[in-house]
Amino acid sequence: MATHHDSSEPQVVVRLEDVHKEFGDARALAGLDLEVRAGEAVAVMGPSGCGKSTLLNLVAGLDRATSGTVRVHGQDLGDLGETGLALFRRRHIGMVFQFFNLIDDLPALDNVALAAQLTGTSARQARRRALELMDELGVAGRRDTYPAALSGGERQRVAVARALVNRPALLLADEPTGALDSRSGEQVMDLLIDLNQIGQTLLIVTHDPKLAARCASRLVEMADGRVARERTLEGPDSEGVAGAALSSGAGA
Ligand code: ADP
Ligand code: MG
Numbered sequence: 587m588a589t590h591h592d593s594s595e596p597q598v599v600v601r602l603e604d605v606h607k608e609f610g611d612a613r614a615l616a617g618l619d620l621e622v623r624a625g626e627a628v629a630v631m632g633p634s635g636c637g638k639s640t641l642l643n644l645v646a647g648l649d650r651a652t653s654g655t656v657r658v659h660g661q662d663l664g665d666l667g668e669t670g671l672a673l674f675r676r677r678h679i680g681m682v683f684q685f686f687n688l689i690d691d692l693p694a695l696d697n698v699a700l701a702a703q704l705t706g707t708s709a710r711q712a713r714r715r716a717l718e719l720m721d722e723l724g725v726a727g728r729r730d731t732y733p734a735a736l737s738g739g740e741r742q743r744v745a746v747a748r749a750l751v752n753r754p755a756l757l758l759a760d761e762p763t764g765a766l767d768s769r770s771g772e773q774v775m776d777l778l779i780d781l782n783q784i785g786q787t788l789l790i791v792t793h794d795p796k797l798a799a800r801c802a803s804r805l806v807e808m809a810d811g812r813v814a815r816e817r818t819l820e821g822p823d824s825e826g827v828a829g830a831a832l833s834s835g836a837g838a
């Protein structure tokens with residue numbers, strides 16, 4: 587089927603159609619439809635077990651749908667093999683998790699630079715780009731520190747830098763403030779807002795209504811493996827100016 591592309595329509599970054607995902611007898615997704623357009627910040631909420639993480643994993647190409655189509659950045663992920671999926675993920679997707687998932691044996695800078703090197707960027711370029719981002723995120727001073735010695739907020743900012751180092755079309759976040767104290771959580775929220783203000787498309791899973799209200803332009807509520815309700819929000823209530831220093835943190 588030919589797809590008509592209207593150039594006045596914002597580019598669709600994510601399109602899921604009638605997606606089902608089963609794990610043996612467990613039904614994680616049951617007919618999920620979702621669209622995310624370029625520049626949107628979409629928050630996904632819903633009770634534990636309703637399929638939120640499964641959704642992000644499918645969009646990231648970390649897992650495959652049982653049926654239905656998952657299209658990201660114009661690519662039908664069902665058409666890619668394992669290697670293709672891994673390459674696609676590295677190039678186009680950034681992911682941030684609740685528990686940071688940094689490599690313990692590598693200092694902060696190497697954690698970020700490695701993600702760039704995996705896409706074929708030279709070590710020198712990768713380190714330069716990593717340091718630039720860490721500087722913007724206010725953690726350049728921690729470049730030589732190992733994850734265990736970083737605070738939770740610093741770990742998450744390093745994780746965000748790693749997620750952004752390849753300039754992904756889409757940033758996915760699964761409970762990004764779930765393991766943080768409220769002050770660090772605030773900083774990460776401000777960071778997400780700033781990123782969206784400079785055009786980064788976001789898909790964020792959260793339990794925190796405050797995070798959704800502050801950071802998202804649209805709220806998707808899931809129940810039993812599908813979208814139960816959607817509504818438009820007022821949008822990120824950034825106090826900053828679009829494109830202003832990402833390092834402004836809490837803006838205090
Ligand atoms: P949420 O993130 O909304 O809490 P998940 O997407 O993690 O929900 O899980 C949705 C459902 O799928 C749950 O019932 C969960 O137990 C099941 N599930 C998720 N991942 C797996 C897996 N790898 N193996 C078996 N069941 C899974
Ligand atoms: Mg989850």
